[in-house]
Amino acid sequence: MLKKSILALLFTFSISSMLTAKMIVNMDDEPAHMEDNKLCFDCHSKAVYQYENEFSGKIERKAMNPNFIFKPEEFYSGVHRHFSCTDCHSPDYETFPHDAELRLEEMYSCLDCHGGDETYARFHFETIEEEFQKSVHATKHDESFNCWMCHDPHSFKIMTHGNYKISEIVEYDNNTCFSCHDYKTVKFQRISDSIKPPLEEIHDFLPNFELHFSAVRCLECHTDTKDTMWVAHNILPKEKAVKNCVECHSTNTMLTAKLYKYQNIEARKDRGTFNAVLLNEAYVIGANRNIYLNIVSIALFLLSLLGVAVHVFFRIKKK
Amino acid sequence: MTEKLYLYPIWLRIWHAINALMFLVLLVTGVSLQYSNIDFPLIRFDYAVTYHNIAGIILSINYLIFVLGNLTTGNARFYKLKIKGLFQSLMKQANYYMFGTFKGEETPFPVNADRKFNPLQKVAYVVTMYVFIPIMIITGLALLFPETIVENVFNLSGIYLTALLHGIVSIMLLLFLVIHLYFSTMGKTPISNFKSIVNGYHEAHD
Numbered sequence: 001m002l003k004k005s006i007l008a009l010l011f012t013f014s015i016s017s018m019l020t021a022k023m024i025v026n027m028d029d030e031p032a033h034m035e036d037n038k039l040c041f042d043c044h045s046k047a048v049y050q051y052e053n054e055f056s057g058k059i060e061r062k063a064m065n066p067n068f069i070f071k072p073e074e075f076y077s078g079v080h081r082h083f084s085c086t087d088c089h090s091p092d093y094e095t096f097p098h099d100a101e102l103r104l105e106e107m108y109s110c111l112d113c114h115g116g117d118e119t120y121a122r123f124h125f126e127t128i129e130e131e132f133q134k135s136v137h138a139t140k141h142d143e144s145f146n147c148w149m150c151h152d153p154h155s156f157k158i159m160t161h162g163n164y165k166i167s168e169i170v171e172y173d174n175n176t177c178f179s180c181h182d183y184k185t186v187k188f189q190r191i192s193d194s195i196k197p198p199l200e201e202i203h204d205f206l207p208n209f210e211l212h213f214s215a216v217r218c219l220e221c222h223t224d225t226k227d228t229m230w231v232a233h234n235i236l237p238k239e240k241a242v243k244n245c246v247e248c249h250s251t252n253t254m255l256t257a258k259l260y261k262y263q264n265i266e267a268r269k270d271r272g273t274f275n276a277v278l279l280n281e282a283y284v285i286g287a288n289r290n291i292y293l294n295i296v297s298i299a300l301f302l303l304s305l306l307g308v309a310v311h312v313f314f315r316i317k318k319k
Numbered sequence: 320m321t322e323k324l325y326l327y328p329i330w331l332r333i334w335h336a337i338n339a340l341m342f343l344v345l346l347v348t349g350v351s352l353q354y355s356n357i358d359f360p361l362i363r364f365d366y367a368v369t370y371h372n373i374a375g376i377i378l379s380i381n382y383l384i385f386v387l388g389n390l391t392t393g394n395a396r397f398y399k400l401k402i403k404g405l406f407q408s409l410m411k412q413a414n415y416y417m418f419g420t421f422k423g424e425e426t427p428f429p430v431n432a433d434r435k436f437n438p439l440q441k442v443a444y445v446v447t448m449y450v451f452i453p454i455m456i457i458t459g460l461a462l463l464f465p466e467t468i469v470e471n472v473f474n475l476s477g478i479y480l481t482a483l484l485h486g487i488v489s490i491m492l493l494l495f496l497v498i499h500l501y502f503s504t505m506g507k508t509p510i511s512n513f514k515s516i517v518n519g520y521h522e523a524h525d
Contacts, residue, residue: 286355296490
């Protein structure tokens with residue numbers, strides 16, 4: 001425990017010196033510890049690794065445990081890209097073969113590093129934790145269900161704070177859910193005995209299932225609509241998921257308060273339903289209403305009725 | 320004495336009936352979808368989507384019957400437009416509708432076995448059946464399979480543009496419907512044209 005606290009302190013110190021409050025992660029510069037990390041990635045990025053057996057003098061080739069394979073390109077495009085592996089993992093990993101006990105090393109949770117720090121205040125980690133504790137992920141599972149289940153720090157990206165397109169945010173976030181909720185994944189079976197039917201079957205009430213899954217996140221329907229968080233973490237029980245189409249398919253679409261807020265907040269202008277994101281990147285039946293088209297249509301329709309009324313009037317009068 | 324002319328063959332009347340019914344379903348469900356409101360739903364959204372899709376597909380197949388029927392039965396001749404003198408004919412017919420009819424004037428282009436439509440009708444029907452309806456079918460099918468639509472056109476969502484075109488043309492068709500229904504009351508009696516499209520016989524003005 002003491003070791004963990006010291007490591008956490010060290011790493012907080014080293015990271016805070018690296019970052020400024022304005023730019024949380026510098027995504028432009030070369031990652032700070034590429035050379036050191038290469039030693040780890042030499043084995044831990046491959047399905048098969050090799051080493052020289054000191055006793056036999058032979059080169060051995062072994063299959064890597066899939067849970068310990070990490071892609072450098074994903075790591076270096078994630079938020080922890082400037083970290084050295086041993087910032088979080090024990091320096092004892094620098095020797096090989098690794099000590100078997102190291103496998104029991106405790107993993108940091110997000111709050112271990114990010115909690116109570118002004119640098120990360122805008123991410124509201126404490127609120128995320130509170131919301132998560134209310135969610136089915138916390139209430140239906142024991143404490144082994146932690147941040148890691150969804151957010152792997154080896155590859156985590158803050159999609160909603162960058163210049164990502166809506167479709168990229170959707171794909172990334174939904175893949176996070178699919179990594180467990182796709183009935184084929186082993187990950188789901190690690191925490192549940194239930195066999196779920198395929199997602200397509202569960203969501204067969206959705207017209208064009210694939211389009212919905214590529215256009216919106218699971219979170220839009222499966223989190224509290226009143227959630228004022230940047231990214232909702234209170235995943236609701238399935239009975240409380242949104243099933244009323246009009247919640248999204250109307251001018252008051254809840255998507256404006258959810259998925260589309262990330263870009264709307266910067267682009268929002270008083271343009272009524274002629275909304276920047278809805279216009280540029282998405283089409284939601286019932287939510288995209290071109291105000292000018294509405295006015296013109298109603299005017300033309302009324303004019304045609306007026307024309308008919310005038311004609312009828314003269315027909316009756318001249319009869 | 321009323322002269323009766325068999326102008327609307329059975330296939331055309333069946334086509335027209337299906338077309339009219341599907342048109343109305345599409346119109347009501349389309350308005351319900353476009354102006355969906357959580358507090359005042361006209362038709363439940365998912366039902367409206369399903370009915371709209373089904374009606375759209377039926378209307379599209381029916382449209383093929385219309386085109387095929389026109390090609391094979393000679394009905395197409397009623398739609399042929401002569402560009403020469405068209406403007407004058409249109410003005411003549413418009414003038415009749417605006418003034419002549421109230422003065423008891425004779426219709427300038429009476430219906431006969433070779434002329435089912437007056438010039439205004441012809442233009443309206445040609446534009447509706449050979450421009451608007453195909454646009455609606457193409458954009459409608461594209462929206463049914465949105466993966467076929469170009470994702471981005473000059474920074475605008477391709478689906479949005481397709482839907483916008485679908486919406487604009489649907490307004491044109493709504494106007495067509497209002498005018499079509501109203502002009503149908505201008506037969507020999509206000510209901511004689513409605514009878515004609517059921518029994519096939521046109522009743523000429525006295």
